[in-house]
Amino acid sequence: MPIPFLDLKEQYLSIKDEIQAALARIFEDANFVLGRAVEDFEEAFAEFCDCQYGIAVNSGTSALQLALWANGVKQGDEVITVSNTFIATAEAISLVGATPVFVDVDPTSMNMDVTKIEEKITDKTRAIIPVHLYGQPVALDSLLAIAQRNQLLVIEDACQAHGAWYQGKKVGSFGQAGCFSFYPSKNLGAFGEAGMVVTNDGEIAVKLRALRDHGQRSKNVHEFIGTNARLESIQGAILGVKLKYLPEWNEKRRQIASLYNELLQGGGDLVLPREDGPSQRVYHLYVIRTGYRDKLYDYLKAAGIGVAIHYPTPIHLQPAYRELGYKKGDLPVAERSAQEVLSLPVYPEMTEKQIAEVTREIKKFFARHLNK
Numbered sequence: 001m002p003i004p005f006l007d008l009k010e011q012y013l014s015i016k017d018e019i020q021a022a023l024a025r026i027f028e029d030a031n032f033v034l035g036r037a038v039e040d041f042e043e044a045f046a047e048f049c050d051c052q053y054g055i056a057v058n059s060g061t062s063a064l065q066l067a068l069w070a071n072g073v074k075q076g077d078e079v080i081t082v083s084n085t086f087i088a089t090a091e092a093i094s095l096v097g098a099t100p101v102f103v104d105v106d107p108t109s110m111n112m113d114v115t116k117i118e119e120k121i122t123d124k125t126r127a128i129i130p131v132h133l134y135g136q137p138v139a140l141d142s143l144l145a146i147a148q149r150n151q152l153l154v155i156e157d158a159c160q161a162h163g164a165w166y167q168g169k170k171v172g173s174f175g176q177a178g179c180f181s182f183y184p185s186k187n188l189g190a191f192g193e194a195g196m197v198v199t200n201d202g203e204i205a206v207k208l209r210a211l212r213d214h215g216q217r218s219k220n221v222h223e224f225i226g227t228n229a230r231l232e233s234i235q236g237a238i239l240g241v242k243l244k245y246l247p248e249w250n251e252k253r254r255q256i257a258s259l260y261n262e263l264l265q266g267g268g269d270l271v272l273p274r275e276d277g278p279s280q281r282v283y284h285l286y287v288i289r290t291g292y293r294d295k296l297y298d299y300l301k302a303a304g305i306g307v308a309i310h311y312p313t314p315i316h317l318q319p320a321y322r323e324l325g326y327k328k329g330d331l332p333v334a335e336r337s338a339q340e341v342l343s344l345p346v347y348p349e350m351t352e353k354q355i356a357e358v359t360r361e362i363k364k365f366f367a368r369h370l371n372k
């Protein structure tokens, strides 16, 4: 039996009745954009993130873009982030007219190397976007100290880290705003596109609510030029149902990760994911690293195992960002990790048998390759 990278149907079947009841209420109310279901979910998710306000939007990309926009980041500004992330992190910066500035990553955590932030700060720098990659929190204590010292905004990209803690507080609650994606494959996924900004700043919250809805403060009063980034009621209702299960699902992913760690220990020329510092990570992705990545990828695919690469080309080497003038070798750690990372299947519905099968194949691969 093939083992998929993710099994969203299995998850739906486990909560089918609740989802259908929630959807029936939306269809009968016939109020399809924002509304009560979205408001209830905003409140519940903000609380889940230890934040006062939640502003639901139509994607994680919109969440990042609107968070920068609401905080006044604009044309001519520079925003520091990393290159080994989903392109949306950088796009959001470009979409408000600012320029992304990439700092290299730490070779152990593969998260932003906070010791390299200050050398990238210029008089144009306005903000830092740390990305909690794969669900592993960035070293926020040093990062926040640097931001404070240099009067920079911090906008967290928590799109892969729903429910991760850092020093006892949820990620997303540390900076001026925390941004989440509820793309279907995320730890908390909609049945379509969805995202949210969480914040403790009441003024920013009011501004975000206006920006996502054509800059409207009240009906037909357009205070600023905004956009349409509203969330559909259907997605709010589904996410409201699923949020209750998120802690349980995150825990299952954790158990799967520790079983992988146990079974893969000494299983070949590979580096396993770690738990770093004062944080409790979540496993959006379980990512191993190996110098044999491409061969292992092909081998596992051929064996019917769903694997993926996050991400094969760092953003500074993407054609879209050619004009920034980066070249190969500028961010050596991020570039090397792009060649070594491999994401194994990890989802709450995975069985022990499936996990054992994945690890057996990986060991088989290394036994063959390393003995040649």
Ligand SMILES: *Cc1c(COP(=O)(O)O)cnc(C)c1O
Pocket (backbone or CB within 6 Å): 059, 060, 061, 062, 085, 086, 088, 089, 131, 157, 159, 160, 180, 181, 182, 183, 194, 195
């Ligand atoms: C998924 C993701 C996004 C974008 O979210 P969308 O909802 O797909 O727009 C941004 N940043 C990171 C790190 C992500 O993983």
